[in-house]
Amino acid sequence: MTAKAIPLPQSQVEEEEDPRQHLLFDPRPREELNSMVLEAMHSTPISFWIAVIILTLLVIICLFGAWGYMAVVGMGTAGIRRPTFWGMFIANFVFWIGISHSGTFVSAILRVFKAEFRRPFTRAAELMTAFGLAAGAMYPLIHLGRVWVSYWIFPYPNNRWLWPNFHSPLVWDMVAITTYLLGSTMYLYLPLIPDLAMARDRSKGWRYSLYRIMSLGWRGTEEEWVRLRTAIRIFAFAIIPVMFSVHTIVSWDFAVTMAPGWHSTIFGPFFIAGAIYSGVAAVIMIMFLIRSTMLNMKYFMREEHFDALGKLVLVFSFTWTYFYFSEYMLGWYGGDAADKALWQAITHGPFAWLWYLMLICNILIPWLTLWNKKIRRTPWVMFIICLLINVGMYTERYLIVPSMIARNRFPFDWDSYLPRIELVISLGSLSLFMLLYLLASRLIPLIPVWEVQEGQFAHTLRKVGKTHVPSVSETE
């Protein structure tokens, strides 16, 4: 018996991907890469300044103005009422802390596993972590009401004979978020140093002074590179468990109570899956915005990156659904009257529209679309899908926090929660995140140029028979 060669149909041959479509197989001289990144940083069209002014006003009025008003007048300006003492502020807190997981996931985990496609967007994701944490960490203070006594939570010897209660998840939160915020900021800064030095070498005026100070005198000697890479490796490994711990502790804020819907042993991994799910979706949104609004970014952020991250989003959609179904299943099957009443209210009662919105956004839309490669490789479609996923994930947090607490174990105490000043403050914190990101995009190189060039050095096309196949060498 002889094997018969069947030629591929012409359409299939044409569809075969050219490896040079990939960033790492399409190298350009370093000088050109630097120029492209700096040109994007230096370009500040009128639309940029309009956006900065609008966002600044929103931050001043909606965030600090509304927060100040609430501090002066009192928490009665918020919609928080008995029994819903945890409202939209805490839902926002969980959402922003969740978003912040993307940076660590994309940067640290993909770095540890040497996923090469990560290279051009690690910094964009790390910035999201830092600014997402900054936005999220404000909410416990806002929620506190009497923010001027917030220092009582810090452990220091004092004549009030007060010491923080270290059995409380709220104190664990403070410790974990501080660790994560400081850790992720240092992790953002370390790989940035060589790129700041590059910016220093090509800048004048105030930018030169700024980059000179920030690059600390970096030259790129062998010793400096060895130390930097060792530190980055330690950070990448060490920050992963910190990331897991932060959202686990956030989940324990709820899970250690006896409230129906909250008291759950799987809340830790469930929250982490949700955090990475919404975080990676947010990275895709940011990548789309960077690509569409900044010069030369289409070269760095390509369809392949949307494709790869789209697959991750789909995987985390499955994971999140699995955990959510486990939660729902036990509540539905368990026979606990309070749990049954809660799930009844969520699935058929006043919160049902939120529940269905969440299921559509988090399950139906990604499952129907993200299996398709063409969709995953179309950035604007991915932006819309990821926006809807984040709407769904925010809805999930809203259902978990104010909705579940409004259906407690005492039916005489049930009520509905209606956010008031919370809506304004939420808009303010979203504006703060966008403003910080916008300013950072013009102040620091958003693309880790040295990492991209390092990746391009390591990737070559090798001729095998009649074709060229990608080949990756180990340069580290």
Place this chain on the structure above:
Amino acid sequence: MREGNNVHLALFKDVDPASEALDKLREFGIAEDDMTIISGVPFSEKVLGRPILTTNIPKFSIAGFMLGLLAALAINGIAVLQYPIRVGGMANFALPSFFIVAFEMSMLGCLIFTFLAVIWECAFPSYGPKMYRPEISDGRVAIVFNCPPEIHTQVHDALATLGAEWVHRTEATKI
């Protein structure tokens, strides 16, 4: 490498001629400790045929972890017993909640010390005059080496034949 009075900087377009130039410098009897590479991307020691460099950063990281653990023990162990608050029938010093705080503070200590170790070992910030050319961050590779005055003309000629774009005894510039 200590940059003395006889320091020179040779600038190459690529890493390949730079690694050949390193061999040439060895032929002239210049010791490994008297030369270093400056580049805009990291090259491993095996790429350049250089001795493996070691760093004490991991030791700093471990030290930071231990200090964080001790700090956690102080604020969540010793101090808690000094200011006792009874919560939900739990012991004043309860191991499960101690583990959480101890983990976070140890990791924080580890990360801070890792960061500080980079700053310390690289002697950052350091803005003084140093051997450097801005072209390095544009992809050029530089070799900085100490060379006795009596052979520096031969060394310059040899490196120029290997394609060194810019070789002379430079004035160190402020960074």
